Each structure stands twice: as C-alpha cells, then as structure tokens.
Amino acid sequence: MIATKQDIRKLNTEQLKTWLGRHGEPGFRAKQIQEWLWKHSVRSFDDMTNLSLKTRQLLAEHFEIRTLSVSRQQQSSDGTIKSSFRLYDGNLVEGVLIPALRQADDDRMTACISSQVGCSLTCKFCATGYMDRKRNLEAFEMVDQVVSIDRQARETYGTGLTNIVYMGMGEPLLNYANMLESVEHITSPDGLGMAARRITVSTAGIARMIKKLGDDQVKFNLALSLHAANDVKRNQIMPINESNSLPALAEALNYFYKKTGTRVTFEYIVFYNFNDTLQDARELWQFTKKVPAKVNIIEYNPIAEASFKNTDPQTLDRFAGFLEERGVVVNVRRSRGKDIDAACGQLAGKENNPS
Secondary structure, three states: OOOOEHHHHHHOOOHHHHHHHHHOOOHHHHHHHHHHHHHHOOOOOHHHOOOHHHHHHHHHHHHHHHOOOOEEEEEEEOOOOOEEEOOOOOOOEEEEEEEEEOOOOOOEEEEEEOEEEEOOOOOOOHHHHHHHOEOOOOHHHHHHHHHHHHHHHHHHHHHOEEEEOOOOOOOOHHHHHHHHHHHHHOOOOOOOOHHHHHEEEEEEEOOOHHHHHHOOOOOOOOEOOOOOOOOHHHHHHHHHHOOOOHHHHHHHHHHHHHHHHEEEEEEOOOOOOOOOOOOHHHHHHHHHHHOOOEEEEEEOOOOOOOOOOOHHHHHHHHHHHHHOOOOOEEEEOOOOOHHHOOOOOOOOOOOOOOO
C-alpha cells in the first residue's frame, strides 16, 4: 500500500499550528490535536470529539493516521506474547510482551519493541541479523508498538506496562532521531507519561552514537550487547566490532557515563564452547573495571541460521559466580518465549521469511 497523504504525527506542535493558521483554524487547536494523537492514542480524526466536524473533515482531507495492526499473535507457555505487527506499507516487525514470572518478586510488565524493519549489522547469533534492513521505523511506529502491547497487557493481565526495552528488530542507534523522538512521546506528560528510567535502549555498539547519547544527556538506560570481551572473538560474531573496537567502546561508554551519570548494562550471551570459560569471565571482569557497569548474563536462544548452542547450567553458574566473587553486579536472565521464537535474538518476522 502506498501512502498518498502525510501522517499528521510527522508534524510537531509548532508546525501543526502554522498549518492550521494557513487554513483559517485557531492555533490552540494544535495542542488539542496533539493530545488526541499522543496522550489518548486515537487513530481516527472522527474520535477527536472536541473538534468541530468541519475541522475534522479538514484534517482528514489533508492527513492520515497510519496505523499498525496485529497480523499474528502467539502466547508462550510462560505467558510471553509475541506480536507480528503489519505496518502501513505491508512490512512486518515483531514486538513482545514479557510479564513477570509468577515466582518473581517484582511486578514488571515489559514491552520489547523494534526500531527497524530488519537489520544491517549481521550479528551471527541473531535471527534479525540474517534479514536485510528494509527501512527505519518512524517514531510513531515505535510508539504504536508500545500502545498495542500495553493494551495486550491490560486485556490479558489486568495491568499496564512498567518497562520498555528497545531490544527487538534493528539497531536503535542507526535510527537515532526517530528513536529519540519516540522516547520523547513515550515519556512526555503530553504523551504516554512513562518514566525515562523505565526505558532501556540496547545497542550492538556504535561508539560515535553512544557519545551523541551523552551529548544529548538522555535519561533512559543504555545496554551494550557485548557477548565477548576481547576483540578477536567479538569480531567473529559481531562484524560491527571491526569498526567499533572494545577500546573505542570503552571510551564512548565512559563519555556517556560522565555526561549522564547512568551506569551501563553489559548484555552477555554465554555460548557453549565459545565464550563461556573462566578466561572469558576474567576478560569480562577486566572490561567492567574500565566502564561503570552491571552485567546481564543471557541464555542463548537457538536459531535455524546458526549453530551456536547455549552453555550448560553448571558452566553458566561458574561463569556468573566468578564475576560475583569480584564484586560485579550480575543478573542471570532466563529465556522467555523461546517456544514461540519470541526470545532474545529470535525475532525475524517469519511471516515474511518462512524457515
């Protein structure tokens, strides 16, 4: 489907005010319209009930509100829900609702959202990395994923989202402006009103853009997909490391920390017989001494395109214990939604890419 009108959400309040003025409408209408779009998440001009019929018809004549739809929804045995979202142009992205486990002592309800259709970074262990990058998502398409997943959470579990992670398909820092704009709408009192500290943006590691996050003094959390703490191994599984080496990333992350005061999270998937030895743990510990950070150790979720395997539980525990004994804050993240290909690294828009 080819769009013929501009999505009205591409205009900020001042641009909308100017447009309204040119069409004989009072400027204060701009704030009313923006509230309907971002705070109340309406997807039809007809629902903007405090606008006159004439004004609504004028908007509909010149603009559209491009909606995403749930093309497919799957629920895991652990309660995780994966959604394939169909975009206005027919492309698919995936998002995931991750509820807290019953035995957990928190009440987290997390949305994992995508930032691009596909990805250009070709990480060897990630299903999305085997797709082509088709395009960046617009800010409103990221916000719409959050709105849709929040609705799922309320309908299924009776409570809304508490956390958002930009860890789905794509590299958020390669869609920098749109990602930042989406965070602004999610956190603004005139938008969804969520706290920035409840948002985490994950990156494969693009040093110059990490520094830009620092310059922009962002309030959200930053996670680095590390997975190996020496350049030789990281080059093998993450080609981006060849142009963004660990020393370059350490410098950028320290710059980010000095600018924002926010400690980084290192994400580390422990692959069997690749990066799971005590020497690997030692290298990771040494890297944490270069950058104020905590470590999330993540179980690997197998994909058809790669031969990596998850390490065994004893090795994983020994790896985590080595770090903890040296004062590193470590969380072991168990896989969620693996049975529906909704776990970390498994998102691939399979309706478009059957395997």
